[in-house]
Amino acid sequence: MGEGARPCAAARTRPAPVPLTPGYYAHFLPLASETLSVEGTVEEIGWPGKVLEEVVATRYVTPLREGGSLPGIVEADDLGTYVMKFTGAGQGRKTLVAEIICGELGRRLGLRVPELVTIELDPVIGLAEPDQEVQELLKASGGLNLGMDYLPGSFGFDPLAYEVGAAEAGRIVWFDALINNVDRSWRNPNLLVWHGDLWLIDHGATMIWHHNWPGAQASAAKPYNASDHVLAPFGPDIAAAAAELAPLVTEELLTEVAADVPDVWLAGEPGFESADEVRRAYVAPLLARAATIHERITLDAPTATRPSQAPGWLTERLPPRPKPAAGDDRAEAAARTGEEAGR
Numbered sequence: 001m002g003e004g005a006r007p008c009a010a011a012r013t014r015p016a017p018v019p020l021t022p023g024y025y026a027h028f029l030p031l032a033s034e035t036l037s038v039e040g041t042v043e044e045i046g047w048p049g050k051v052l053e054e055v056v057a058t059r060y061v062t063p064l065r066e067g068g069s070l071p072g073i074v075e076a077d078d079l080g081t082y083v084m085k086f087t088g089a090g091q092g093r094k095t096l097v098a099e100i101i102c103g104e105l106g107r108r109l110g111l112r113v114p115e116l117v118t119i120e121l122d123p124v125i126g127l128a129e130p131d132q133e134v135q136e137l138l139k140a141s142g143g144l145n146l147g148m149d150y151l152p153g154s155f156g157f158d159p160l161a162y163e164v165g166a167a168e169a170g171r172i173v174w175f176d177a178l179i180n181n182v183d184r185s186w187r188n189p190n191l192l193v194w195h196g197d198l199w200l201i202d203h204g205a206t207m208i209w210h211h212n213w214p215g216a217q218a219s220a221a222k223p224y225n226a227s228d229h230v231l232a233p234f235g236p237d238i239a240a241a242a243a244e245l246a247p248l249v250t251e252e253l254l255t256e257v258a259a260d261v262p263d264v265w266l267a268g269e270p271g272f273e274s275a276d277e278v279r280r281a282y283v284a285p286l287l288a289r290a291a292t293i294h295e296r297i298t299l300d301a302p303t304a305t306r307p308s309q310a311p312g313w314l315t316e317r318l319p320p321r322p323k324p325a326a327g328d329d330r331a332e333a334a335a336r337t338g339e340e341a342g343r
């Protein structure tokens with residue numbers, strides 16, 4: 001298609017450039033309360049009310065098979081590449097609400113969380129996708145979806161290969177206790193290492209109380225068992241993390257992160273009159289929990305056997321090779337090669 005042909009979706013709906021906000025700089029700050037490099041401190045200028053940029057998907061690149069919800073990599077009209085979580089996935093829209101509230105809260109507390117956006121999807125971009133499962137997912141996800149900035153070259157955190165300091169481990173364990181994250185265990189760390197730093201992903205399995213609002217307060221008062229947390233072996237300094245982070249979790253901050261959730265994912269929630277009423281319901285349990293959760297974090301021995309120290313193919317002894325029959329030259333040569341390699 002030459003120049004002057006029908007403009008792509010990107011050209012039709014490209015959003016205005018996003019001004020550099022404190023939300024943007026928070027990626028690089030160890031703590032949200034520190035001085036920002038341009039405009040001033042968070043206290044002086046406040047956080048922007050609306051952080052999530054909306055982009056339009058222009059190409060479905062490939063599915064990420066590691067994820068249970070079958071997230072995919074997409075390109076968008078801002079020329080960004082995103083990990084897309086689909087509204088049509090079986091986990092439901094509450095998973096996406098949790099991703100936004102907890103992801104944005106984490107970033108404002110100074111933790112590294114890749115930038116989140118909402119992505120408008122026209123399922124037509126998946127027409128050439130050969131995988132039927134992906135086709136179905138795209139068809140079921142027309143409209144708004146969630147995107148997380150793709151971290152190219154990142155790899156999954158391995159507690160045996162990477163050292164984490166007690167202070168950083170403490171901040172992450174405290175944060176996971178606050179949001180009741182059940183999905184940062186050694187089985188499924190949901191941490192990426194990128195440019196030598198830890199990045200937090202996947203906050204869909206948090207805030208269990210939003211699945212049963214009438215019991216939310218009682219549920220949010222429950223303790224947090226961090227025994228299986230992937231950072232439990234690093235001596236997390238939870239007291240220091242609580243002293244540093246709990247005062248930052250204010251009603252204003254929580255109201256702001258709840259404001260980032262699009263109306264369409266809150267509308268029609270049983271028992272609520274409006275999307276804003278649902279947003280308000282997210283504030284109270286987190287606010288109450290922030291004050292005292294550090295007193296209710298358990299760090300015992302892990303509840304199940306840990307994985308072996310190294311993969312089996314490294315540690316297990318190979319079975320002895322069968323002795324070649326006399327006169328079988330190829331088998332004898334292969335056996336010799338094996339003996340040399342094993343020396």
Ligand SMILES: Nc1ncnc2c1ncn2[C@@H]1O[C@H](COP(=O)(O)OP(=O)(O)OP(=O)(O)O)[C@@H](O)[C@H]1O
Binds near residue numbers: 066069188201
């Ligand atoms: N921002 C990112 N940059 C690079 N890779 C990512 C990013 N987010 C996710 N991934 C990769 O995709 C995988 C799946 O992502 P994620 O854990 O968010 O999906 P999920 O469907 O919620 O997974 P599950 O519930 O099975 O843990 C991750 O384990 C990671 O390998």
Ligand SMILES: [Mg+2]
Binds near residue numbers: 067068188190202
């Ligand atoms: Mg995951």
